[in-house]
Amino acid sequence: MSTQLAGTGIADRTGAIIEDLKGLEGPLLPILHGLQEEFGYVPQESLPVIAQALNISKAEVHGVVTFYHDYRAHPAGRHVLKLCQAEACQSMGSDAIAAQVKQRLGIGFHETAKDGSVTLEPVYCLGLCACAPSAMLDGEVIGRLDADGIDELVEAVRL
């Protein structure tokens, strides 16, 4: 029963977001961004509602959601830590940094800590290539990441 109620809630909130955005030209990505902002992920229950509203098949919506790295199928941890793994950061030791962070947090990339505190993800370039190695914690940017920086990050995600 309660599952059904939650389902209805998601459908209603999805409908409100669609209503806001469906007048845009090419509204699907803005709608999906809106859903992810609302729920922290893109719920399966939202897909048929979108399909109906935009007059496309549910398979098409599913195809779009799964194509893009940003859209989550499940909620992330309380914090999201992204470590840049692209070339400019590699040249400044991002591999070693990632290895240390993984070890300290006890999780790998694309994993969430068991206590739900943090999700760790690789990112391929934050445009901070002259301040490498770089990272992003909950949308805040961090440059020239070093041992002290890792300590601060590990501390911050435990909160």
Add this chain to the structure above:
Amino acid sequence: MSVTIYIPGDSGALALGADKVAKAIEKGIATRGIDATIVRNGSRGAYFLEPMIEVATDAGRVAYGPVSAKDVASLFDAGLVSGGGHRLSLGDPEKIPFIAKQTRLTFARCGVTDPLSLDDYKAHGGLTGLANAVAMAPADIVKQVADSGLRGRGGAGFPTGIKWKTVLDTTADRKYIVCNADEGDSGTFADRMIMEGDPFVLIEGMAIAGIAVGATKGFVYIRSEYPHAVRAMQRAVEIARRAGVLGVNVLGSPNAFDMEVRVGAGAYVCGEETSLLESLEGRRGIVRAKPPLPAHKGLFGKPTVINNVISLASVPVIMDRGAAFYKDFGMGRSRGTIPLQIAGNARNGGLFEAAFGLTLGAIVDDIGGGTATGRPVKAVQVGGPLGAYFPRALFDTPFDYEAFAAKDGLIGHAGIVVFDDTADMLKQARFAMEFCAIESCGKCTPCRIGSTRGVETLDKIAANIEPEKQIALVTDLCNTMKFGSLCALGGFTPYPVMSALNHFREDFKPAPVAAAAE
């Protein structure tokens, strides 16, 4: 009189603690009862000096950097507001060698002005290009851009004027201007910097493009990894709309042009123009086969100009100062200026706008100051993840589209990533294939399958399994990917792989076997 203190709000400066510095300065102003205003400007691009703050004194601006929050008290004690001497003082920012040696045309205002003040923008020459354009016939605007020699700064180097002319000459009930701000290449941050530091110049460039080709609607597609740039552009569009720079009567003329900011969703391949159009339309970012060209059938099947941020942001200065002025800079068929982005393991990392033609060696050694680690430079990757690795032996190559192509490289979006002698080029080659496998849209086989086979083959070399055979195989595979892929992702991944293999063959040799224990 209130003194103005500039503290960059650029995300590169934020990543180095600019917000903490701003808070400390705000507190200092309050507790010391100083009459000062803080402006969050963009960055001038000298990231080795960021956070670099500036004070506008009667004798001009005085810069300090790199400043951390704990330096702020001593800066106030030294008389910061009157430009007092301090160990972090850099004097007149325009005289800092890294800044003084540049030719700032596109980035003239970036780091100097308040990014969201239209008055500041106009006071520094902004909107003159657009004002000139609204008084001209569309064909004359297109001719001026063509005559300037401007070529696509996203990497392909296609002449911007020809693209615009094609759209102008195609009749349709609706046309679009799309700005590709999906700057995914590692080592590049010029698009991010200009959107955060001088967003109006991009809006002005897009409005000029719209008037030139008869398009009334524009989109800026910004990657989601750039939240600060997204916010800056959204605010700037609002301001421009309220001021009549955008809308039904651009600058009071009969021309209509408006635009929207759209955010990507973490797909590198959407930097490819047709894939970006698919994404804007709300589909998977799958590359389209060409023809039809976007100039004929682009966004929603309508004629579309799709240009990189820097291409569009370079248009206002061309319309302001004239085609001949812009064309006068550069070499060969590479005209005007290019924002070089010196990144990675560089001592003086940052953005350096200069006329085409500097040699790679001058850029890396003289301007970039060699490596941050102080070790010898081993390789430089130019042009992002799809660009070639250049050894020191090719440092005499001038920065020019054709000169780089002649050395089996590309200038791409002008990102230059420096590696010291600890770099393992086999590992870098493997990463190029791995990245292609992660980001492939999956439409064409050479890219989708080739990248994964490439990773496996390079792994075999690392494991010393018939390395010579694997090298022949990977060479053949690269040939297939280069000529058989639909777009630059699969087509250019061979550049980093083959350049690593050709210039750094020693890294592809089996590791020397440890002396036998017996």
